[in-house]
Amino acid sequence: MRIVVLAGGIGGARFLRGLKAAAPGDEITVIGNTGDDIHLFGLKVCPDLDTVMYTLGGGIHEEQGWGRAAETWSVKEELKAYGVGPDWFGLGDRDFATHIVRTQMLAAGYPLSAVTEALCARWQPGVRLIPMSDDRVETHVLIEDAEGRRAVHFQEYWVRLHAEVQAQAILPVGAEDAKPAPGVLEAIAEADVVLFPPSNPVVSIGTILAVPGVRQALAEADAPVVGLSPIVGGAPVRGMADKVLAAVGVESTADAVARHYGPGLLDGWLVDTADAAAVAAVEEAGIVCRAVPLMMTDVDATAAMARAALALAEEVRG
């Protein structure tokens, strides 16, 4: 079976690990969010692609969920000693090597999709990982604080400001002119199932959907599209999705997120058993909905979620 997954960072990567366990013989294509990408120290950093690659390739820092295991921090210490910032973004030495290789390949003229494939040749993630676009798309967040009203890079909002300042709008800068990377539309068209992991619906999956052509390809695809709620019991399972949902006027509930995606996009939706009461509202909106445990506590629990999503896809395919 050909499964296509739209993935952000930590949530997407952990879900994919469960999916691989649940569907070992299937062909998985991951369309990765690149709206979080940032240039730091002259290097191109792709946090979501790397989190997927490191997690599935066995190099991730497990507890942290991002960055490398057995990481060292000498480069960061030295940059600080030079007084060169920013210092709020955690780039370890092993991680730096990835960005050095990527930047060098990009400078040599390779598109990001080819670079990602080359990096994956080492990591062997067991999925085909494609960036949503080879073009630069950067999620900016419109905020207002003591320094005034301004747009900051998503990483600055998320990592430096801890999403503590109210987000007034989410701006996927460059998205309207971006083209899907080679293989993105084809993978969707040829998919047997499309899954939305419990990734951030606004700044992860929402950014992928903002690339012209992707939303339409999903709507036109034969494959059922099934999503898993990142909101459990009225709060994000991890991260600060509630902050960016508020910015786009969506309540932080399992059913509001389903309605935000909408029945034109979603065929099926899984909510956590804690949100079983939301099933009716989702179905009323025209999306088949089931309540199953949605806490990715370990690979087994995550594989069960993936099996439930695949089962729901079969059901809605009907």
Added chain:
Amino acid sequence: MRIVVLAGGIGGARFLRGLKAAAPGDEITVIGNTGDDIHLFGLKVCPDLDTVMYTLGGGIHEEQGWGRAAETWSVKEELKAYGVGPDWFGLGDRDFATHIVRTQMLAAGYPLSAVTEALCARWQPGVRLIPMSDDRVETHVLIEDAEGRRAVHFQEYWVRLHAEVQAQAILPVGAEDAKPAPGVLEAIAEADVVLFPPSNPVVSIGTILAVPGVRQALAEADAPVVGLSPIVGGAPVRGMADKVLAAVGVESTADAVARHYGPGLLDGWLVDTADAAAVAAVEEAGIVCRAVPLMMTDVDATAAMARAALALAEEVRG
């Protein structure tokens, strides 16, 4: 007193440490060789400038003579895991940070001299360190081996091939079009003394002399020019200077090196006591020569060498 020193890497840096001890109140300007500079992994690496900066700034790996103390090697390990080369050049994580900062500043449009000054703001080497030129000059070495006759970057010849292949010529590529960096000619013109440390006469000091205007400025300067022999007892004290001396047709003897620089450039020359027999030949060539211990075994011994060089400068100034 204003002292100008033309310096390569390890030998120059160690001599400068002794000179600082010998002349604590004096103003030392170092014109650093950049012919060894190399682009690695998309980063600009300046081995000689960094060796001077780290040595005088207290960050050098003492035993090794190059690179950083308390270094870690995660980036290099990772690059190897990605299969990205070259792997024969030793770039540690702390060192990488220097190259990242430098490359970023160069990309922002700062000339190498301004970048070097910025890096030195952290290291406080206690000297003014100026690259010989802001223009790219790269020493290539013409070799012939099983792969045929070809020119390789100096670092490839020196570090990867360990200077074991015969060098047929030394080519300072780009030198003829290079301009001295701001301050180089002025420092020479205003100097009270110019010193050539026991650096490599061909690929360190020779490359600096290949920048148009430098040799003439030295010849026209009021200041006496005094050098210290890097050859002791017929062999280089360290490094493989004999290999590159052979390539330019110069014997590896203390007096042959003095004659290679020539009386038009050198006013005084120090040879090691082991080479006392060479004094007459050097003086016959028109260069005042003295024999003193020239082994830089520690800072005290090196300071004594620096004092001997300054004393000889006073003598020839006469």
